[in-house]
Amino acid sequence: MDVTINGERRQVAPGTTVTEVVRSLTRAERGVAVALNDEVVPRAEWARTAVAADDRVDVLTAVQGG
Amino acid sequence: MSLPPLVEPAAELTVDEVRRYSRHLIIPDVGMDGQKRLKNAKVLVVGAGGLGSPALLYLAAAGVGTLGIIDFDVVDESNLQRQVIHGQSDLGKPKAESARESVEEINPYVKVILHKERLESDNALEIFAGYDLILDGTDNFATRYLVNDAAVLLNKPYVWGSIYRFDGQVSVFWNEYGPNYRDLYPEPPPPGMVPSCAEGGVLGVLCAAVGSVMVNEAIKLITGIGETLVGRLMIYDALEMTWRTVKVRKDPEGEPITELIDYESFCGTVSEEAQEAASGSTITARELKEKMDNGEDFHLVDVREKNEYEIVSIPGSVLIPKGEFLSGEAFAKLPQDKQVILHCKSGGRSAEALAALKSAGFSDAVHVGGGVLAWVANIDPSLPTY
16 A cells, blocks of 8 residues: 655555554664654554555654754 | 743833834734733743754843843854854853843843753753743753753743754643653654764754744743644754644653653763773874874774765775764775774764774774864864864
């Protein structure tokens, strides 16, 4: 199925979880937030939250600058 | 989220203040009541740097009665590209003092309180206690988690902004009404994973965009108008020129914050692997110069990024960015029969690359403590720094 990850259309297997999406993008899960359809998914729910067709997933990285 | 005003109104505005704030007073949503609340407000700005500069200038102009400034640093030339509260004549001056002078010039009715110290676990609660609202414009993860936890423990709201290159993120964290920073980012990225502005750069004007949103939120919180960013994260992309907001909610399984901790160790500024690799395998810039002068045969590798290499480099060094050490790509480019010496800007990244290099079997490799900055300071002060 197709989903949009960080603005790009990508194919993922049905049942793919937020955790799996993050792992496909970065080695580090620390310092990362994930918005699923414009709503941040709390870390504890990543593993049990599956993405659905046409979902929009944004993987955000914490930045420290000020 | 719409919230009650954070601050009670001051008894009155003087005639001078009415004249000064007239463009606020004639906005129905602000009016006399809102301006009196601003006058009574005590706002602490953590960091008089990129975000602190526009934030302090606009908070002062808006008539916030008491402004606290906490910064232990001094004004450096490389700050002036974005830290507009400081100027050429402020070079070398404590940022807190330089910021106070600008604030007083903009609005003499503002009372300024200076905290010329580093915000630490042992002073944060005492300092925060004197303020209604905090603005976080610091430049490192350790202080950001400290600000968050102290604000949660004191049940105070704070406006959070962070920037990197062309990207900005802003939110309002107030544990009583919504999520806090740890609900968004439970822990910082691994050390060395996300560069600071000093390492990765930042577009100067980005500070104005993000800093002005921070002040906008501060004014709304103080006066109780509008929909605040409590429960929302705002994301700015200056290249695409988009502002987006995403909802943030409390993590039901998040660890409760019960006390302040050791934030340097929580954020691990340098990873344990890097510390271990660097221990006993660090040479000084002077030792590197001696090796050169003695004609020793070694391979000097600069692990910074190309842009940084173009600004200044140590003679004879070749560029292989740190990422190639972490991915393993770098090893094939290195000689097996010579000692490899790594360096970066100040010694952090080269220690990480050294850890990867040593585990790949380059056991006699070393890195230069203090990096190219130490080279410029001790060997060739004619070179530029950044």
